[in-house]
Every structure is written in C-alpha cells, then in structure tokens.
Amino acid sequence: MKKLILFLIGIFLFQNCQTSSSDSSFSPSSTGNGTGGSLARFTLSDGFLYTVTNTDLSVFDVNVADKPNKLKTLNLGFGAETIFPYKDALYIGTTTGMKIYDNKNPANPQFLSTYSHIYSCDPVVVQGNYAYVTLRSGTSCRNGQNSLDIIDVSNPITPRLVKSIQMLNPHGLAVDGTNLFICEGSNGLKSFDLTDPLNPIQREFINDVVSYDVIPTQKRLIVTGKNGIYQYDYTEPKSLKLLSKISIE
Amino acid sequence: MKKTLLYLLIINLFSGCYWNKTQQYEPQKTDGYRPIYFSKDDYEKISVTSPQALKLPGKIYIKDNYLFINEQSKGVHVINNRDPKNPQKIGFIQIAGNVDIAVRGTTMYADNGRDLVVIDISDPTQAKVVNRLKDIFVLPTTDFPPFFNTFFECVDKTKGVVVGWQKVPYDSNLKCFR
Numbered sequence: 001m002k003k004l005i006l007f008l009i010g011i012f013l014f015q016n017c018q019t020s021s022s023d024s025s026f027s028p029s030s031t032g033n034g035t036g037g038s039l040a041r042f043t044l045s046d047g048f049l050y051t052v053t054n055t056d057l058s059v060f061d062v063n064v065a066d067k068p069n070k071l072k073t074l075n076l077g078f079g080a081e082t083i084f085p086y087k088d089a090l091y092i093g094t095t096t097g098m099k100i101y102d103n104k105n106p107a108n109p110q111f112l113s114t115y116s117h118i119y120s121c122d123p124v125v126v127q128g129n130y131a132y133v134t135l136r137s138g139t140s141c142r143n144g145q146n147s148l149d150i151i152d153v154s155n156p157i158t159p160r161l162v163k164s165i166q167m168l169n170p171h172g173l174a175v176d177g178t179n180l181f182i183c184e185g186s187n188g189l190k191s192f193d194l195t196d197p198l199n200p201i202q203r204e205f206i207n208d209v210v211s212y213d214v215i216p217t218q219k220r221l222i223v224t225g226k227n228g229i230y231q232y233d234y235t236e237p238k239s240l241k242l243l244s245k246i247s248i249e
Numbered sequence: 250m251k252k253t254l255l256y257l258l259i260i261n262l263f264s265g266c267y268w269n270k271t272q273q274y275e276p277q278k279t280d281g282y283r284p285i286y287f288s289k290d291d292y293e294k295i296s297v298t299s300p301q302a303l304k305l306p307g308k309i310y311i312k313d314n315y316l317f318i319n320e321q322s323k324g325v326h327v328i329n330n331r332d333p334k335n336p337q338k339i340g341f342i343q344i345a346g347n348v349d350i351a352v353r354g355t356t357m358y359a360d361n362g363r364d365l366v367v368i369d370i371s372d373p374t375q376a377k378v379v380n381r382l383k384d385i386f387v388l389p390t391t392d393f394p395p396f397f398n399t400f401f402e403c404v405d406k407t408k409g410v411v412v413g414w415q416k417v418p419y420d421s422n423l424k425c426f427r
Contacts, residue, residue: 026314026331027355027371034312034352042351042358049351049358051365053386065356066367066379217311220333224309229318231333243333246318249302 037213037224038082038123038172045085048106052076052083052092061107071107086126089156093122098133100156115151115159123213127175129154130162130197134170134182146170148182150198163198172213174221179237181221183211189223191240203238280416281400281423284391285322286409287345294345295366295378300338301326305415312352315373322346322413325359327373340374346388346412360386362412393427401425 028034033044041052047063057076060068079095090101090109097116101109115131124133131151148170150163169185180192180200188207192200210226221240223230228247232240303326307319316328316336324343330336346362355371356379367380391411394401400423404411417423 026329028313028315028352028373030354030371032313032354034310034317036310036349036351037308039308040310040349040351042349042360044351044353047353049353051349051360051386055387058385060365062353062356062358065353066369068358068365068367068380068382070382070385213308215309215311222309222311222316224306224318228303229306229309229316229336231330231336233333244336246303246328246336246338248306249304 035215035217037215038084038125038174039213040082040084041080043083043085043090045090045103045106050083050085050090050109052080054078054080056080057083057090057092057101057109059107059109074101074109074111082123084124084126089126089153091124091126091131091153093124093133095122098122098124098131098151098159100153100159102156112156113159115161123172125173125175126153127177128197131159132173132175132180134167134173136167136169136171136185148173148200165200171211172224174214174216176216179216179234181214181216183214183223183225185212186210186226189214189240191234191237193237204240206240278400278419281402281419282394282396282414283402283417283423284404284408284411285413285415287322287412288409292345292362292410292412293364293381294343295361295368295376296343297327297374297376298341298343301341307348308350310350310352317350317352317357319347319350321348321415325350325357327370327376340376342368342373342376345410348413362386362410363388393425397427399427401427 043050049060049062051058057074059071062068082093084091088104090103092099097114099114100112102112103109122133131153133149135145135147146167148165148167152160152162168187171183171185173182178195180194182190189211191204193203194200211223213224215222219235221232228245230245231243234240305321307321310317314331316330318326327340328336329339344359344361350359357368357370359366363384363386365382365385368376369379370376394414402423403425
C-alpha cells in the first residue's frame, strides 16, 4: 500500500514537473492565422494581410510570411475604424458607415457598397446573412445613438437594416454560433442567445466589469476592460464562468 | 466702400467663430490628454524585455495558446495562456507607437509608427525583427491629440517623438487647448 502511494506521488510530481518545464517557452503553431477583436485594424485572410488606416485600406501578400508584398492601397474616404473579414467579403466600419468589399480575389478587393445609416464609431461582425454593428454616443465621432443594429447582408450590394435594438453604451462585440456578446463599456458585459439571428435574447448582464472588446475562442471569451483582461468560460452559455483576470496596475 | 464692407464681413465672421468657441464649447476641466513620448534613437529599436505591468492595454490578439496584448503606443505583452485559469506574462515586445498586430504562423505583423514591422515569434521570448516596410501608414498629426475641445499638455519636442496620447485627469500642466 505504502509503495503504491509513493508511486502515485511520484507520478504526480513527475507530471507537474513536466508541465512546468515544457511551459516556459513553446512555439506558436507554424501554420494558421490568429484572431483579433472587433476593433481590429489589421486582419489576415489566408495569405493576405489587410490594414486599415483612417483613410486607406492596404493589401499585402504574406504567402511568404517574412516578406510582405504590398499589392495595393484603396482609398476609403474618411474615418475608417475597423475591419472584419467574413467569407468572400471585407466589412469595414467607418465613422460614416459600413463599407463592404468583395474579396473573392483576395489580392484585389472590389468595392460593393456603403451602408451609410451609421454615424458613430462602429465595430462590425458578421455571421450568416447578417452583420451586427454597435453604435454608441459619447465619442469623438458624430451624432450618436446607442444600439445594436442588425443588417441583412445576404445581398452585399444592397445591405438593409432589419432591426435596431436599444443598448446602453455598446463598444466591441462578438458572435459565435448561437452566442452574441456585447461590451457595454462601464455598464458591463452582455451575453445573448442568438438561436434566432434576428432576435437576440439577453441571457446575462455582468455589471462588475468595464468592458471594451471581446474575442471568442474555443468556448472561452477574452474580454478587455478598464481594470484588466478577463477570461470567461461559456461552455454553459447561460452563465459565464470567470476563469482569470490579468490586472492592470 | 466695397473693401470696407468685405473687411467688416471678415471681422464679423471671425468674431462669430470666436464667440461660438468660447460660449458654446467651453469645455469642463475634468480631463485632458498627455503626450506619450518615445526617444528618437529608440523608435525603431524593437526588443524583448522582461514581463511588464499592464497599464494602458489596447487591442488583443490570440494565436494558439498565446495572448498578445497591446500596451498603447509602447508594445506588446506576451502571455502564455495554455492554462486560461492562470495566464502567465512571459515577456514584453517593445514597439514604439504600436496599436495593431496580427499573427500568421510564427510571424507577427505590427505597426511601428509609420512602418510595418515583421517579427519572428517562433520563440516569443526571443522575438526578433526580420523585415521592415517603411512609410506604410499615415499617422495623424502628433502636435495635438486627435480630439476637439480638449485640454492637453503642450508638446515638447526635446522629449522625443509623440507616439500617442494618454487620457488623464485635468491638472494645471494641461496648458494647451484645441
């Protein structure tokens, strides 16, 4: 019996030892693109890097990763803020509207349309036939309203507002299947059931975080906020489980 | 006569502007902006340091079990997130003026002021620059913050290059206004 216990302790120690020693420096996978948030100005789609500045969209071929080849720069007008790639299109949030570019040929995006009913600082995410955009007031951008707008982009040449839902002060957002998450700034973080893509139903409203942007990955949420970086498990989407917080000092 | 009229008209326009500014847009002295400086010599120097405290985090990027957290205008915190219950800061990549990043495989793309830099992160604690594309990005002017009706600390160019603006509570050092 004693021997068995000793043996188990030995195994236990060894396991611990293994994880900690191999953990100090490991390499990211040599393939695949990472994931950014809804407020990103850089995004990758296959072997192409897209960057958005205030006025321009630039396209780089990064198939040879360490030798980006700048292919072209497209003028976006003024006030571009974010870029979100989805299937064959790029969705660009600007202070004056959402611009959609056809991306079937990733080296040569083609302008399709501007959805110009938006006048705030607006991140965009897309899933299925719909774009989800948050509009908020109180920024350096113009007029504001505080809402989540759902825009039908099934025909990206004629995007069409289908619903506008009142929010408090929404910032970044994320969709993952039947889950929608919205950062409400100093008001907190909201989680919605998105089983019906046109009818998000609020599941939870966490008030004790100041949240700005959110990235979903492997049923985990990474939330950036005023006081830290939070990670939540949403395996059970009805109630988000706080895993950790990296504090701001 | 025509000239006088024109002159009066111009004066009138000016005073109109002036009054508008002082009467309607008198800002409250609650907060303002302070420039974030970077010394000219260090601007292009990209190096990895020991983990730093998060002070003014910006955007986040996820690649496999790593989190990359931008520290506004200063660089990127590297976080080992293999155990999301216990994320570990393992280093800081100093990149002046940095706002955005993206990662493909083991290659990071980052803005370093006007330049796009390509950084090999096969071992993120030994990250090194492998390429630099000059003058890719147009920066907003650095003489004042990109906001109106706000107080700010006047730029002192002897302190270095302004790479960003930090929002701070109002104090008497915020002598400039726009």
